[in-house]
Amino acid sequence: MTVRRIFLGAIFAAFFFQTAWAALTFPVLTGRVIDEAGIISKTTNQTLDQILHDFETRSGNQVVVVTLRSLQGTSIEDYGYQLGRHWGIGHKGKDNGVMLVVAPQEHKVRIEVGYGLEGILTDARSSSIIHNSILPAFRAGHIESGVVQGVKEIVSVFSAGDSLPSTNSEFEGQKISSLETDASLPFKEAIIATIVLVLIFGVYLVSVFFPRPVLSNRGEGTGDDPNIPGGFDGDEGSGGSFGGGGASGRWY
Amino acid sequence: MSQFSRYWWIIALAIITLFVAGGINSIPTLEQSVQASWSQVENNYQRRMDLIPNLVETVKGYAKFEKQTLTDVVNARANATKITISADQLSNSAAVHQFEQVQSELSSALTRLMAVSERYPDLKANQGFLALQSQLEGTENRIAVARKDYIESVKQYNTVVTTFPGRIWAWIYGAQQKQTFKAAEGADKTPAVKL
Numbered sequence: 001m002t003v004r005r006i007f008l009g010a011i012f013a014a015f016f017f018q019t020a021w022a023a024l025t026f027p028v029l030t031g032r033v034i035d036e037a038g039i040i041s042k043t044t045n046q047t048l049d050q051i052l053h054d055f056e057t058r059s060g061n062q063v064v065v066v067t068l069r070s071l072q073g074t075s076i077e078d079y080g081y082q083l084g085r086h087w088g089i090g091h092k093g094k095d096n097g098v099m100l101v102v103a104p105q106e107h108k109v110r111i112e113v114g115y116g117l118e119g120i121l122t123d124a125r126s127s128s129i130i131h132n133s134i135l136p137a138f139r140a141g142h143i144e145s146g147v148v149q150g151v152k153e154i155v156s157v158f159s160a161g162d163s164l165p166s167t168n169s170e171f172e173g174q175k176i177s178s179l180e181t182d183a184s185l186p187f188k189e190a191i192i193a194t195i196v197l198v199l200i201f202g203v204y205l206v207s208v209f210f211p212r213p214v215l216s217n218r219g220e221g222t223g224d225d226p227n228i229p230g231g232f233d234g235d236e237g238s239g240g241s242f243g244g245g246g247a248s249g250r251w252y
Numbered sequence: 253m254s255q256f257s258r259y260w261w262i263i264a265l266a267i268i269t270l271f272v273a274g275g276i277n278s279i280p281t282l283e284q285s286v287q288a289s290w291s292q293v294e295n296n297y298q299r300r301m302d303l304i305p306n307l308v309e310t311v312k313g314y315a316k317f318e319k320q321t322l323t324d325v326v327n328a329r330a331n332a333t334k335i336t337i338s339a340d341q342l343s344n345s346a347a348v349h350q351f352e353q354v355q356s357e358l359s360s361a362l363t364r365l366m367a368v369s370e371r372y373p374d375l376k377a378n379q380g381f382l383a384l385q386s387q388l389e390g391t392e393n394r395i396a397v398a399r400k401d402y403i404e405s406v407k408q409y410n411t412v413v414t415t416f417p418g419r420i421w422a423w424i425y426g427a428q429q430k431q432t433f434k435a436a437e438g439a440d441k442t443p444a445v446k447l
Contacts, residue, residue: 077393123390124383131382243292244397247386 029087037067037104044144055155061096062089068103080112081242090114090240097240110248118245127247129153138251282409287339289402296394304329307384314375321368328361348431406432
């Protein structure tokens with residue numbers, strides 16, 4: 001019973017801290033295509049979902065498509081990486097997530113690339129996909145086909161003979177992923193110390209003194225469920241993080 | 253007599269709280285977080301500096317009349333490479349401000365360079381230039397994200413180090429407040445300016 005109370009207390013504190021930090025609201029992650037703006041038809045949605053599901057099964061990378069009703073006054077770059085971190089797209093440690101973010105109201109589009117994939121889906125390639133494939137379709141009024149084309153091109157970047165990101169440990173070096181893991185160890189020790197204290201004191205006072213360091217993964221997924229490829233089981237990704245890599249574009 | 257024993261129990265609780273919950277573990281953890289986020293800031297600024305030689309060469313080929321702008325970028329970059337900060341200097345506000353200053357000057361020089369490039373259609377159509385431009389934009393975005401992460405991690409660290417009971421542990425550890433960044437860098441968004 002005390003263990004659950006610690007757990008709840010830590011969750012409460014972490015949630016409080018998280019909502020205090022991020023003033024933006026994010027749509028719920030319901031699957032691989034989150035059409036908040038309501039611009040994607042059912043058939044297209046299914047097509048995209050199939051492509052993305054297959055891609056994740058083959059490569060292990062998580063790609064999602066999200067259309068937004070509004071950017072809430074911020075830039076698509078600022079919104080994008082926070083959304084990616086909030087959802088935890090990509091696998092923890094590998095950070096192999098990609099998001100195609102479309103904001104029809106502001107006429108902005110962005111390919112947000114996780115830390116681990118920046119070496120393959122480079123900024124230049126993302127920019128090229130946006131300017132050569134996506135924007136021309138968008139400008140002609142064909143948003144859906146622009147999205148589908150963009151997704152196909154993103155997926156094809158990975159099968160064009162490049163080695164899969166899981167073997168590219170050199171790109172991991174660009175991010176301090178080892179420190180990320182280390183930061184979670186002291187935290188676990190802190191939980192043990194907390195359990196000791198809880199026998200004497202209340203849970204909530206203690207959770208105030210153990211803040212989560214910034215670079216630990218937010219939105220940690222519930223782990224990889226073997227029955228659902230990629231760990232997409234409900235409303236969380238698999239704990240991947242983002243650092244602002246990718247490219248954006250706008251159409252008029 | 254029963255009041256006295258109750259009183260002692262509270263003191264014992266207070267001592268235990270101070271001892272275990274007062275930052276014995278959170279200060280090193282948060283310090284690690286600050287250093288990790290600082291590393292990320294440095295990596296991204298370095299990445300930007302690595303892009304510049306190619307960029308200057310490419311622009312030079314098309315924009316022969318922009319010597320001053322190009323020279324400014326080269327000089328600003330040279331100044332920026334001279335100022336580096338090691339993780340243990342992060343409490344030194346003068347050092348951190350100086351670092352910010354040179355990077356900010358480099359940002360301004362780059363903004364001017366990209367603005368000038370807009371006037372040369374041949375340059376804008378060059379695939380190499382477009383690739384560099386997108387890499388530069390990506391890097392500027394990464395810098396912005398890394399700065400935000402750093403500011404946040406410093407805020408968490410400073411809060412523990414300056415409030416009770418973390419202050420006591422800060423004194424024991426000899427931990428000082430870290431210097432945060434002053435404000436969002438003026439040119440931290442995409443430097444491609446539309447004329």
